[in-house]
Each structure stands twice: as C-alpha cells, then as structure tokens.
Amino acid sequence: MAGSHHDKHVLPELRTAVSTLTLCLLTAEQADEYYALIDRNREHLTQHGDYQALAASDYETAHAELLNDPSPSLRCGVLLHSALIGRVDLVAVNPPKYGLGYWLDREATGHGYATAACRALIEYGATVLGATDVFAGVTHGNGKSDAVLTRLGFQVAEVFGTYTRYHRALVASPCAYPA
Template identity: 45%
Template sequence: MRVSLAPLTNDLAGEYGALLARNARHLDLTPAERHRTPAEHVAEWADTTDRNIRFAVLLEGRLIGRIDLNPVSPPKYSLGYWIDAHHTGHGYATAAVALATRHARDELGATDVYGGVNKGNNASVAVLHRNGFVHVADLGTYDRFHLPLDGGEPRNP
C-alpha cells in the first residue's frame, strides 16, 4: 500500500471535482457541493482566510481523497478527511491520518490534533482510534477525539 499526501493544487481541481461528484452520496454532499466547477475548487483553495492546510490523499500517485489540517489555535490543529467510497476498508484513511499527524508534529510543531466525527460514522471512529486518538467529548451530533502529540493526556479544549 503506497499512500502518500501531496498539496491539493490547482492542477488536481478537475480530478478532485470528478472524485467528489462520484462520492456525493457517500459524503452526503449538498447539491451546490456536488456541482462545483474546477474553477470554484481553485478559488476555494486560494482563499487563505481559513488557513487550512489541504492535502490530496494519493494511492500510488492516484487521487483517492482529501485530508486537511486546520490551525484552530496553533499549536493545536483539527483534522478533517474523506476517502473515495471504493477505497474504504483497506487502511488508506488510517495511513493518511498517520501521515497528516506526523506532518503536523514534525513540520508544524503541533502539540495537539483534534478530530470530529458525525454520530454513526463508525469507520472514521475506528480510523482515529487506530491512530491513537481518544474520545474526549460528546457534542450532540458528533463526537470529538484528541491526539496529544506532546506526550500529554488527552483532553477536551
């Protein structure tokens, strides 16, 4: 399994849009999200106000998903990700999360990474658990998980 991360760049916008459209039901996308053009993706990625660090999840060089690190309160980051429905269940999301958290620690100096998972998304909960995340809060429609990268105890911010 050769999973890697690469910056989500403009040259991937068309491929990304097609992958997103194929996964509209899997990701429960709104109609507006389903029909974004490559130019709209490029414009979203160019907007630096959210400061998200966006990565393409690649399997042997082919785009299979996305993972973001959101600098909520550096050195604390939140994590968001999705994998193509046809590529779930093979450990690719687990590998991508491991790569992203390693990047957060080694390149960004992150001390904490948090992840939120919608209720019922047991596959994503399992991905986080396999990467050492611990459940820290029930927030109604979703649960919060925490991975301390500084050797501290898991906590809710």
C-alpha cells in the same frame, strides 16, 4: 530554508506506511481531478449527514476552494498510484492545536488508507509544525471514521448532539516514560 513562520508551507510529497500511498498539497492544478472525485462521491459524502456543502459543490466552487491558500493550514490530496483518492487536512485552529479532517473515495475505503494518510500528516504536524494537540469531529453513525481515529490513538473528548469530538495529545509529558 530562510524566512519567517508566515511563509507558505512547501510540503514535500509525504510518504505513508502504504508504499503506493502518498500525500501532496492539493492545489488548483488538481481542480479537474478533485471535482471528479467529489462528483462521484456525492452520496458517499452525505451518508451520515455531513459534508453537505462539499457534496453540493459545482466545478466553480471546488476550483475556487483550491485557489484559496489555506495557509497556515495544510490541505492535502491522498494519492494512490498517483491518482487522487481523497483528502486530508490539518487545520491550524489555534496552533499548536490543530484540527484533522479527512475523506476518501467510496471505492478506497476499508484498506487502511485513511489511517495511513492521517498518521503521516499528524507526524508531519508534530515534527515540522510543532503541533501539540489534534482534534477531529465525527458525525454520529460514522463508525468507520471513529475506527480510524481510535487506531490513531485519539480519545473521545466530548459528545455533542450530532457528532463526537476526538482529541490526541502529540507531546508526552517528560515523566510519561520511565528512565
């Protein structure tokens, strides 16, 4: 694929460890499905005091967000049997350092989908984008999200008033593994 690093990412459909769970770029074509997902999860999204703005989105706001090209960040829909059940983002905060954000439909939690989706996107970030570090913030009280990050190998980096920042280094130092 020719072109500079400024080209928009063309993310293939990413497979995950769950055979029926895939990731694809979330675009304006999915605005109706995305808005329906937000609409039925307003209470779920704000249960820990976060995602207030997203939960307050009307259709125009949700659609406008999807029209906005997040490049070089990746905004992905999490699909289960081709139905949109959530979102996972790899945010180009300061490449090769990235932020990770994710949320799932209330009905889709507790099945390992968030872990599988995040793992697939982190691997893509490491291998294709050259990401060396990924950070994520979790609002205090969101134990399920803490557990996802722990399963993915993240460690607590800093604790703030309302949230905990997690970090995972993606590139091991050469001497990390015995020869």
